[in-house]
Amino acid sequence: MSTSSAPATGGSMTSPQPAATERRGRAAGTWDRISRNPTLGLLALLLVMWALAWILVPKFGSVDNIRTVLRQASDLGVAAIGILFVLLIGGIDLSVGALYGLSSVVLVTVMIQTGSLPLAIAAALGAGVLFGLLNGVLVQWVRIPAFITTLGGFYIAYALAQMISAGSMLSMPADDLFVGLQTGLLLGIPYLVILAAIVAAIAWVVLNHTTFGRSVVAVGYNRVTAGLSGVRVPRIVITCFAICSGMAALAAVMLTSRVQIGVPTLGGFNATFETITAAVVGGTSLFGGRGTVVGVIIGAIIIRTINNCIVLLNIPSQLYQAVMGLIIVVALVVDAARSRYLGERT
Amino acid sequence: MSGPVLLDAQHIQKYAYDDEGRPIRGTDVLLLADASLELIAGEVHALVGENGAGKTTLIKVIAGALPYEGGSLHVAGSLRGETTISRVRSEGIAVIWQEFSLAPHLSVVENMFLGRELRRGRRLDKGEMRRQAAEAIATLGVSIDLDSTVERLSTSQQQLVEIARALNERSRILILDEPTASLSRFETERLFELLRRLRSEGLGVIFVTHRLDEVFTISDRVSILKDGRSTGTLVTRATTKDEIVERMVGRHLDAVYQRHRTTPGEVVLETRNVVPAGGGAPASITVHRGEIVGLAGLVGAGRTELARAIVGADPVESGAVLLDGMDVTGWAMRRRLDAGMAFVPENRKDQGVILPLPILRNLAITEWPRLGPGPLVVPRRERGMATALVEELSIVARTVDQPAFTLSGGNQQRVAIGKWLARDRVVYVLDEPTRGVDVSARYALYELMEAIAARGGAVLMISSDLPEIISMSDRIYVMRLGTISAEVARVDATEQSILTLMLPDTTAADVSAAVGA
Numbered sequence: 128m129s130t131s132s133a134p135a136t137g138g139s140m141t142s143p144q145p146a147a148t149e150r151r152g153r154a155a156g157t158w159d160r161i162s163r164n165p166t167l168g169l170l171a172l173l174l175v176m177w178a179l180a181w182i183l184v185p186k187f188g189s190v191d192n193i194r195t196v197l198r199q200a201s202d203l204g205v206a207a208i209g210i211l212f213v214l215l216i217g218g219i220d221l222s223v224g225a226l227y228g229l230s231s232v233v234l235v236t237v238m239i240q241t242g243s244l245p246l247a248i249a250a251a252l253g254a255g256v257l258f259g260l261l262n263g264v265l266v267q268w269v270r271i272p273a274f275i276t277t278l279g280g281f282y283i284a285y286a287l288a289q290m291i292s293a294g295s296m297l298s299m300p301a302d303d304l305f306v307g308l309q310t311g312l313l314l315g316i317p318y319l320v321i322l323a324a325i326v327a328a329i330a331w332v333v334l335n336h337t338t339f340g341r342s343v344v345a346v347g348y349n350r351v352t353a354g355l356s357g358v359r360v361p362r363i364v365i366t367c368f369a370i371c372s373g374m375a376a377l378a379a380v381m382l383t384s385r386v387q388i389g390v391p392t393l394g395g396f397n398a399t400f401e402t403i404t405a406a407v408v409g410g411t412s413l414f415g416g417r418g419t420v421v422g423v424i425i426g427a428i429i430i431r432t433i434n435n436c437i438v439l440l441n442i443p444s445q446l447y448q449a450v451m452g453l454i455i456v457v458a459l460v461v462d463a464a465r466s467r468y469l470g471e472r473t
Numbered sequence: 474m475s476g477p478v479l480l481d482a483q484h485i486q487k488y489a490y491d492d493e494g495r496p497i498r499g500t501d502v503l504l505l506a507d508a509s510l511e512l513i514a515g516e517v518h519a520l521v522g523e524n525g526a527g528k529t530t531l532i533k534v535i536a537g538a539l540p541y542e543g544g545s546l547h548v549a550g551s552l553r554g555e556t557t558i559s560r561v562r563s564e565g566i567a568v569i570w571q572e573f574s575l576a577p578h579l580s581v582v583e584n585m586f587l588g589r590e591l592r593r594g595r596r597l598d599k600g601e602m603r604r605q606a607a608e609a610i611a612t613l614g615v616s617i618d619l620d621s622t623v624e625r626l627s628t629s630q631q632q633l634v635e636i637a638r639a640l641n642e643r644s645r646i647l648i649l650d651e652p653t654a655s656l657s658r659f660e661t662e663r664l665f666e667l668l669r670r671l672r673s674e675g676l677g678v679i680f681v682t683h684r685l686d687e688v689f690t691i692s693d694r695v696s697i698l699k700d701g702r703s704t705g706t707l708v709t710r711a712t713t714k715d716e717i718v719e720r721m722v723g724r725h726l727d728a729v730y731q732r733h734r735t736t737p738g739e740v741v742l743e744t745r746n747v748v749p750a751g752g753g754a755p756a757s758i759t760v761h762r763g764e765i766v767g768l769a770g771l772v773g774a775g776r777t778e779l780a781r782a783i784v785g786a787d788p789v790e791s792g793a794v795l796l797d798g799m800d801v802t803g804w805a806m807r808r809r810l811d812a813g814m815a816f817v818p819e820n821r822k823d824q825g826v827i828l829p830l831p832i833l834r835n836l837a838i839t840e841w842p843r844l845g846p847g848p849l850v851v852p853r854r855e856r857g858m859a860t861a862l863v864e865e866l867s868i869v870a871r872t873v874d875q876p877a878f879t880l881s882g883g884n885q886q887r888v889a890i891g892k893w894l895a896r897d898r899v900v901y902v903l904d905e906p907t908r909g910v911d912v913s914a915r916y917a918l919y920e921l922m923e924a925i926a927a928r929g930g931a932v933l934m935i936s937s938d939l940p941e942i943i944s945m946s947d948r949i950y951v952m953r954l955g956t957i958s959a960e961v962a963r964v965d966a967t968e969q970s971i972l973t974l975m976l977p978d979t980t981a982a983d984v985s986a987a988v989g990a
Contacts, residue, residue: 337848338841345838349827355786355818356838356892357810416829 165410165465169425176432184436194317196428196435201323202381204427206398207405208330209374211423212367214406215334215347217415218273220368222262222280223375223402227394228288230255230379235297235389244302248380255376256369258284263365281399288391297389308384319381323424326377331420343367347415375402404451405430408458430454476514479549479646479677480535480566483509486543487530487701504530505541506701512646512677517668519688519709520681522698523721523939523972528681531698532648535679536568549645567639568648573631577624582606584623585638609637613667629660636667647671648679653687654773665691683771685714686978697721722939722968732945733923738762741931742783742900747792749778754956755792758933760900765922765932767946769939769971775955776935777819780902783933784816785809797899810839813899817889817906819935821882825889828878832870832888833859835877839892862891867917883914890921901925904935919945939968951975 180187234251311318334340345353409426411418487505533539591598696706697720704720746755785806818824836859845851936942951974
């Protein structure tokens with residue numbers, strides 16, 4: 128694949144190894160540029176998908192439907208940005224989906240008890256951050272692998288949500304602001320989408336223009352060197368888990384506003400799976416170090432677009448899972464090929 | 474000792490490889506330049522040389538683990554070109570590496586037949602394997618539980634299992650890479666007893682060691698390597714320790730770097746009876762402002778452990794580290810770095826640089842907290858700093874945006890050091906800073922160290938390169954078996970004296986003779 132699609136250097140290739148040097152030497156080829164800046168490729172993929180859907184799927188192109196796609200992508204995008212931080216340090220967080228349910232019932236319960244929306248939201252986010260800190264501490268200090276820690280975390284959060292809600296759905300007291308979050312439009316753009324965009328902008332600044340963000344990437348690529356260069360690795364790791372869970376809680380608040388009800392089983396493993404898929408489709412490496420906010424957002428929109436098309440085309444929803452599975456496998460294959468191409472792992 | 478020639482390696486050349494797996498051609502980057510070794514049936518042949526002289530490389534070539542690019546290698550009379558490990562097994566060569574190649578969770582029997590299990594029909598012939606394993610172990614004159622998993626055996630027993638496997642494979646050539654490094658005295662004697670018996674049965678044994686006493690105890694002949702070249706094969710009975718050491722040290726081909734001397738100032742770094750986390754003897758050293766202090770010793774003598782304890786990469790078991798008179802023993806690494814320490818670890822690719830990250834980030838990583846208002850990093854300041862460093866260090870790169878893996882080893886090392894040069898640090902701890910670096914980059918690094926000393930910085934340099942440590946250091950500490958065995962002033966330091974102090978079997982009398990009190 129790499130040989131045929133590197134036209135700029137193809138002519139002078141005599142053996143694979145000198146070719147590799149030249150590839151690194153001058154970043155001229157199209158494939159080269161895309162493999163270095165995969166966001167461009169992703170954006171192109173999304174546009175092609177939308178164009179095809181516009182033509183082939185009835186009603187896809189309506190303003191209302193596009194709005195729906197973006198609204199549905201907003202909470203997924205927020206959660207995926209959260210998990211981006213954990214994936215960047217080479218970790219994984221499986222508990223994300225269960226935090227949806229936990230944060231949802233915490234939100235509604237506090238709302239019922241106090242009647243204060245800000246307090247309820249703060250409690251929901253606080254529960255998420257606290258949970259993330261716990262995940263981070265277990266991973267970093269107790270040295271339990273992230274996979275195990277967060278798998279356990281999933282069940283604990285799931286059980287907590289059931290206990291708080293006594294296993295049933297909790298109806299949300301009417302609150303104009305909270306209803307408005309779901310229905311409101313600014314210049315035709317749903318509030319939820321604007322909220323996700325603001326979160327994405329903040330995350331982008333944090334990752335690209337702060338000491339913390341640079342440290343996250345450094346730890347992800349090589350935590351030993353990072354530590355020996357003065358990066359406080361434990362602090363970075365724990366903070367990333369806290370951000371991940373905090374963002375999952377925020378996504379849960381957004382999703383709860385869409386259903387206007389506290390659901391202990393909101394999210395679940397499906398949400399965990401979708402979140403990781405969005406990040407990976409968005410070009411995030413599962414080996415740490417590589418991934419961008421913009422890529423992850425596009426990944427979330429791609430997933431919701433597929434989702435939307437399946438619904439519009441009346442395809443049995445079971446097929447959705449199979450399509451998602453296929454997407455994540457393809458995304459991982461592309462990631463592995465790209466890593467090899469860039470020579471990061473041999 | 475006039476048996477048939479089992480193995481004849483003549484003028485073996487082995488190139489170093491660059492990051493992309495292509496051999497680097499040129500005389501100063503040969504791993505082996507001209508290495509020869511002849512092994513006769515019924516002899517124990519010792520192979521000695523300094524760290525980095527090429528002993529392990531030569532063994533790997535003989536074992537078929539590495540190809541060679543020049544010279545000839547005859548095994549049992551026939552020339553070997555391209556080969557594979559399984560082919561080498563059939564040639565009757567068995568290597569007992571320092572790191573054993575046993576599968577820890579499998580039993581002794583399973584390990585002995587790993588990859589060449591005996592079968593009866595389609596099923597494993599467990600009975601026969603067990604019988605043969607028992608026989609091979611019995612031949613060694615020891616008793617080892619055949620069903621025990623290997624991880625539960627002692628180091629010495631694991632080694633014996635490897636030897637038993639080699640015997641069972643009817644190996645004619647047995648190569649042992651520093652086999653006594655982790656054995657007790659009793660176990661060592663038992664091993665020697667065994668080697669003598671194998672010799673009398675006509676096997677050829679190559680025995681790599683650092684311990685010269687062992688050369689005289691066990692070997693019939695000894696071959697010496699220095700800088701990838703053979704400097705002689707001697708009949709052990711007819712030679713002396715001094716002659717061997719002289720051939721190990723010899724004269725370096727390239728001129729020794731001439732350092733400009735500066736007058737050291739007050740003490741800025743001190744360790745008081747520091748015992749590093751893994752244990753060892755208490756080490757007390759001092760380093761002054763404007764001084765380059767060398768830390769010599771064999772690999773495994775405890776130098777890296779001491780360095781890591783100083784900078785706080787590992788905790789100490791006991792003792793105190795003082796920076797500028799302050800007790801920093803309880804400080805986290807980051808706090809020590811902020812207080813003016815700098816650390817360049819020995820393993821460049823894994824610990825010194827972050828290969829996929831651009832040069833820019835690799836150089837700025839230590840300065841991020843100081844490159845912007847609050848938590849922000851101002852890209853313009855980061856880039857300006859990195860660009861200036863690239864220029865100052867003459868790092869060969871097109872832009873500061875290219876990933877560190879595109880750089881040569883020498884340039885990567887400049888980056889690993891360069892990240893500590895944006896601000897003047899008080900103490901620089903450098904672990905093998907010139908290892909694997911070509912001559913020109915090496916001299917650039919020397920100049921860098923001098924510049925640090927000249928502006929009042931203190932340098933603690935770990936090096937296994939004796940000429941380097943002698944020419945660069947104002948004072949030298951020698952470590953041996955986890956302890957500081959001597960402190961040598963530059964004027965008293967010779968390669969011979971330092972090497973004697975480094976070797977594990979040196980006696981107190983040797984020390985006083987070497988220090989020349």
